[in-house]
Every structure is written in structure tokens, then in C-alpha cells.
Amino acid sequence: MAVSIQHGIYYGGILPIVGFIGLGIAVSRNRRKAEKEGTK
């Protein structure tokens, strides 16, 4: 049951890599935005 939920820990590691890249881009973009607004 547990195995079926988290297939090979999120599809053999693909989902974590995609998540990491997505989060990194989002954080970098937010950081630049905050720097411009002076709220960093």
C-alpha cells in the first residue's frame, strides 16, 4: 500500500528533481522581486 503511494520514492527521484528546480526558480524570482521592493 505504502509502496503504491510513493512509487519508488516519487517516481525514482524524478519528482524531487523537478520540485527542486521549480522551487529554486521560484525562490530566486521572489528574491529579486523582494530586492526591488526593498523587502528582502
Next chain:
Amino acid sequence: VSAHARAEPLGGKLLTPTFKVLMAIGALGVIALAVRYTMGLGAASAMTDGYAWGIWIALDVVVGTALGCGGYAMALIVYLANKGEFHPLVRPAMLTGALGYTFAATSILIDVGRYWGIWKIPTYVTWWNFNSALLEVALCVMTYVFVLWIEFSPTFFEWAKRGKYPGLRSASERWSPRLDRALPWVIALGMLLPTMHQSSLGTTMMLPVSKMHPLYLSPLLPFLFLVNCIYLGYGAVILEATASSVAWKRPDETPLLSRLAPLMSWLLLAFAAVRIVDLVVRGSFGAAFRLDLSMAMFWIETILTVGAAALLRTPRAGTRAGLFATALLVVLAGVLYRFDTYVIAYDPGAGWSYFPSVLEILITAGLVAIEIMVYIVLVKYFPVLSAAHQPERAHAPAV
């Protein structure tokens, strides 16, 4: 943490009565640890073949890491939702996170029988089993401990830049910009890793299917554990910030902290609703009316969760005492859910029982005391707490 939330060391006397009491508890824990490492697990703990884990896992790791999720929860708001006004809360939250996870990792070294082989987990890559929830937890927790200390490291760079050691000053001036450039990706990793391993701590308790109480066995355990760690993280941030403002007579941070209340309330309600709807849909809700300990704990947790969610929506959540008391309820509800899932709802069968030994309790208490001592040392000597909230150094109370 950026310039607008400039942090300063708290200063003041270190060896206060509170600190001395913590030292005594920590020393007892170290003595208990010596017994565990010389006499072995069997002599030191009440764990058996039936109960292969006890409070070192259920409290120190499963609960300890969730309470350490304050850094993760604040990162989600500040860096992902871009709510910069919460920035002053990030650095102390990262510190409690780093300490909480270091404490959890230490506990694993105490808990496992053959601790000397633990280095093989990250290095024996060809042996990895990608269907193992515990492998994922182990790898993520090990990595996240380093990530948290890197996220907290600007504190040490700031300290070195202002300090009197030229070597450290020039090294920090050289490395600080490099860290600053890498930080968004370190923060991204710091958001990814808890999402993975906190949900996998839920997955782990889906494995002993026949040994779990029906109220606690669910295919949604990964989701429930993830939501639970986020509201526990916010609860821990409120408790830590309020306690530090009272203990060191820092100005009240309630106006900022109380802005977390609506989000926490929604998370708690979502948690309770998903849990109950899931039980009803799967036909397990009848177990909530069969008299046993797990049933009692289920109702206590549900009442605490819904009660705390309701209290967070009242004007009392805008006062320091009210918010502190409500955050305590939130933490109690969340901690009980985790502890009950791992210990109370787990029944290995007739003939097995578990109650922690004195040495297990002493080691856990000792580790918590040491963790608090390290926190006190760091906030007193390093720029952790926001400078805007500092009292006059001369008037800082001796806590």
C-alpha cells in the same frame, strides 16, 4: 536574513540558575548515554522485538523533527509566498530547526543497534532500495541537517565580520557573497527535503498494516503528516518567539505572530476534516466508538485540533497570553497525533508491551536540555534575534 531584520547578540550572563539546571539535566543524560554505549540497547532501553522503537524515535525523531519544521514553515511563507514582513522570524526559526534536526539525528545514532554502520546509508548507493520509506527519511534527514546549518550560517558570517579576528573576518568577507548567491538554491532544497521526509514518516506507519489501529491507518498518512508538521512548525515558532520575549524581556512580537493565526486555523481544520472524511469514506469511522486507548486519543486529538482552530479565530489570539496558550494547544494536538500514531496505535500483538525505561527518559531529557543550552549560547553570543527588539544590554535579565 537581510538587513531590514538586522540581528544582534543578546548578551548578558550565561551561567544563570536556569542554565545551571539545564547543565545538570544534560549531565544526567550524558551519564545515561555512557550506560547505553557500554551496556548496549537491551540494558538501557525498554525496547523489545515487538516494540522495535520507543521514545527515542517517537519523540526525539518523529516529534522533534516536526517541531523543528518552524524553519521550513517560515521559508514557505517568506521565500515562496514572498511575505517579507515575516523575515524577522526566519533566523530564530532556522536555529530551532537546525537544533531540532541535529537532536533528531543524534537520537537515531543512539537508537540504532549498529550505529557504526550508519555511514553506509549515503555511500552504498548501489544498495539503495527506492521502495524504502526509511531510506528516504534517512537520506533526507542527514542532508537537511547540513542544509539547515548552511541556511543559518549567515549568522556566523555576520558575527565573524564584526568580530576581532582578522582571519575570520577576511574569510567571511570572501565566502559571504558566494553563499548569498547560492542561498536561493539552498533554500529550495530546504523546502523540498522536509516535504519529502515528513510525508515519508507518515508512509512508514502505513507499512505495519495488521498492527495498526484502524483510526490511525490511512493511505493519507503521508499527507496528514505533512500538514501536521507545517502547523506544528508555526506553533513552535510562536512558542519560541513568545518565550524568548518574556524570558529576556524583549518587546512583544505578538502583532506579527498573530498574523500566522488564520493560516494555522485553516491548516488545523483541513487536517481534522481530511482525517474524519477519510475514515468515513473507508468505513473505519465505527472504530471511533469502540472503547479503547486509541479511540480515546483520537477524540482528544480531534477536540484539541478543532478547539485550537476555533480559538485562533477569536480576539484572544491577538493577545500575547492568548496566542501563547493557543499555540501550546496546537503543539499538544500535533505532538499527540504523531506520538499516538507511532506508539499508542501500534500493537505488535499479545504479550508485548512498552513503557520507556528510566535511561531512555534521562537521555531524551538530557538531549532536550543540551539543545536549549546551545540555543541560549547562540542567541547570547551571535546575532540571531532581531535587533529591533533588543533591550538595553545593561538591563538584560539573567535567564
